[in-house]
Amino acid sequence: MKRNFKTNEFYNIYNQGVDKRKVFCDQNDKNRFIHNLYEFNDDSPAIEFSRRYKEKDVGSPSSDGQKSLKQKSNLLNLYAFTLMPDYYCLLVQQTKQQGISSFMRKVNTGYTKFFNKKNNRQGYLFQGSFKAVHVDDDIRFGFLICYIHSRPLINWKPDWEIKKLTNQDIEKAMKFLEKYQWSSHLEYIGKRKNTSIINKEFLLDFFDGTNSYKEFFIDYLKGYKKNIDYIKDLLI
Numbered sequence: 001m002k003r004n005f006k007t008n009e010f011y012n013i014y015n016q017g018v019d020k021r022k023v024f025c026d027q028n029d030k031n032r033f034i035h036n037l038y039e040f041n042d043d044s045p046a047i048e049f050s051r052r053y054k055e056k057d058v059g060s061p062s063s064d065g066q067k068s069l070k071q072k073s074n075l076l077n078l079y080a081f082t083l084m085p086d087y088y089c090l091l092v093q094q095t096k097q098q099g100i101s102s103f104m105r106k107v108n109t110g111y112t113k114f115f116n117k118k119n120n121r122q123g124y125l126f127q128g129s130f131k132a133v134h135v136d137d138d139i140r141f142g143f144l145i146c147y148i149h150s151r152p153l154i155n156w157k158p159d160w161e162i163k164k165l166t167n168q169d170i171e172k173a174m175k176f177l178e179k180y181q182w183s184s185h186l187e188y189i190g191k192r193k194n195t196s197i198i199n200k201e202f203l204l205d206f207f208d209g210t211n212s213y214k215e216f217f218i219d220y221l222k223g224y225k226k227n228i229d230y231i232k233d234l235l236i
Contacts, residue, residue: 003132005100008093010079010135012144013104014236015126016087023086023115023125030083030182033111037081038197040106042072043096075099077199080144082151083182089148091135093199104130131236138206143231145203146220149185152177161224170221174214188213 005011017023024030076099080091094100112125135141153160156176157169165173177185186192187200190210207213220227228235 003101003129005094005098005132006134007095007097007099010091010093010141011100012133012135012148012234012236013090013092013100013130014087014132015108015130018124018127020086020127023088023111024083024182025085025119029115029118032114033083033088033107034081034182034197036107036110037078037090040110041074041076041078041103041197043075043099043102044073075103077202078197079199079203080148080184081198082148082184084151084154089151091145091148100132133234133236135234140231140234142207142216143220143227144234146217147228147231147235149177149183149188149217150221152180152183155180161228165221165224170218173221174218185217 024033073096075094075096077093077095078090079093080089082089092100092103108126108130115125116122135144150173153173153176156173160169160173177183178189178191180186184198187198188203188207188210204210204213207216
């Protein structure tokens with residue numbers, strides 16, 4: 001069934017492995033998916049490529065046949081992402097008619113083919129069609145970015161969402177996230193420079209810079225229960 005997304009509007013997008021299985025089993029899997037977020041954000045047909053991707057190459061155009069940034073015609077703006085073992089979260093803004101649908105079809109299909117070939121398996125990898133929720137409020141937009149970027153904290157403290165975090169907890173949580181590579185949080189705190197995957201400038205303007213983003217994120221964690229209630233209808 002054709003899905004209609006509004007151009008220039010924001011959407012929270014999510015999908016998980018079928019039967020909640022792991023879809024990112026190692027570093028190479030995650031690198032491949034993140035590279036696909038860059039490679040498939042183009043309205044031209046996807047190209048086949050077989051080389052292994054090193055972390056430093058992820059999302060960066062190079063001389064091995066990839067299209068340069070000037071040659072790409074993006075289907076959407078990607079503002080935030082997080083990969084977890086059994087799911088991914090994306091925050092996107094469609095820039096062309098049917099841009100989200102085209103992009104997600106290429107990303108999911110391309111990664112499934114890679115994963116199935118690597119693991120000698122067949123069939124669906126993700127749990128049906130991706131889920132998408134429209135975001136139309138600035139404060140909720142900011143909280144949603146924090147929500148996406150905070151997902152890895154379950155690997156730091158499984159019950160962190162239940163118990164109120166102390167100042168010491170928040171300091172430890174921030175240090176943990178600084179080491180989590182599979183999220184765009186690192187771009188926004190200035191710990192990673194390869195920004196061709198995401199539209200970093202827009203969000204840094206939205207948050208009024210890196211330091212303001214950090215302060216907003218910390219405030220989000222301090223008031224997590226109240227803040228999550230404020231955006232619960234945006235979560236999937």
